[in-house]
Amino acid sequence: AQSVTQPDIHITVSEGASLELRCNYSYGATPYLFWYVQSPGQGLQLLLKYFSGDTLVQGIKGFEAEFKRSQSSFNLRKPSVHWSDAAEYFCAPSSGNTGKLIFGQGTTLQVKP
Amino acid sequence: DTGVSQDPRHKITKRGQNVTFRCDPISEHNRLYWYRQTLGQGPEFLTYFQNEAQLEKSRLLSDRFSAERPKGSFSTLEIQRTEQGDSAMYLCASSPGQGFSGELFFGEGSRLTVL
Numbered sequence: 001a002q003s004v005t006q007p008d009i010h011i012t013v014s015e016g017a018s019l020e021l022r023c024n025y026s027y028g029a030t031p032y033l034f035w036y037v038q039s040p041g042q043g044l045q046l047l048l049k050y051f052s053g054d055t056l057v058q059g060i061k062g063f064e065a066e067f068k069r070s071q072s073s074f075n076l077r078k079p080s081v082h083w084s085d086a087a088e089y090f091c092a093p094s095s096g097n098t099g100k101l102i103f104g105q106g107t108t109l110q111v112k113p
Numbered sequence: 114d115t116g117v118s119q120d121p122r123h124k125i126t127k128r129g130q131n132v133t134f135r136c137d138p139i140s141e142h143n144r145l146y147w148y149r150q151t152l153g154q155g156p157e158f159l160t161y162f163q164n165e166a167q168l169e170k171s172r173l174l175s176d177r178f179s180a181e182r183p184k185g186s187f188s189t190l191e192i193q194r195t196e197q198g199d200s201a202m203y204l205c206a207s208s209p210g211q212g213f214s215g216e217l218f219f220g221e222g223s224r225l226t227v228l
Contacts, residue, residue, distance in 0.1 A: 044219040090155050099208050103155030
């Protein structure tokens with residue numbers, strides 16, 4: 001069965017520190033991969049996506065993610081976190097041709113001043 | 114604003130009542146999705162429309178749940194005989210095009226509280 005795992009439920013980092021959020025997926029083939037962010041009271045917003053090609057993809061707000069086929073991972077990174085990055089982050093592979101996204105449990109990011 | 118619109122944003126109801134949520138997708142998006150999100154969890158897929166055709170339903174969508182998209186534009190999600198376990202955020206998303214479409218555009222959700 002297709003599945004996605006975000007091992008870290010909650011992460012706290014200091015403002016200005018680097019960030020890495022982990023995502024592992026289990027699919028029969030390489031899925032299309034997405035990271036979404038959900039801020040309190042706001043809808044889900046796309047950060048970045050991977051379809052094919054270059055395994056390092058750039059997104060909005062200074063985020064990037066690297067697809068590693070051998071590890072079935074698609075980890076999200078940011079070199080320097082800002083207080084406004086505090087939010088819930090979801091990794092979501094896409095299932096088949098319907099475009100349906102399968103979301104992970106999410107990682108809550110807290111940023112210390 | 115031409116984003117995905119959901120109404121109402123908040124609904125409080127008593128157990129056993131029926132509720133209906135409406136979603137207006139981005140204009141000309143022919144794919145529409147409903148998800149449910151409970152506290153501390155990621156969104157769970159409920160159902161998917163391609164134009165007016167409902168092409169996939171999750172097992173989460175019990176007989177008390179029904180979704181329609183009668184003219185391939187807006188969609189409604191009805192929950193009959195609500196239960197406390199139905200309390201959640203109901204999210205609607207849309208995407209354009211045929212085949213694989215990439216990004217889903219989400220609304221801000223309709224929060225349901227069943228007392």
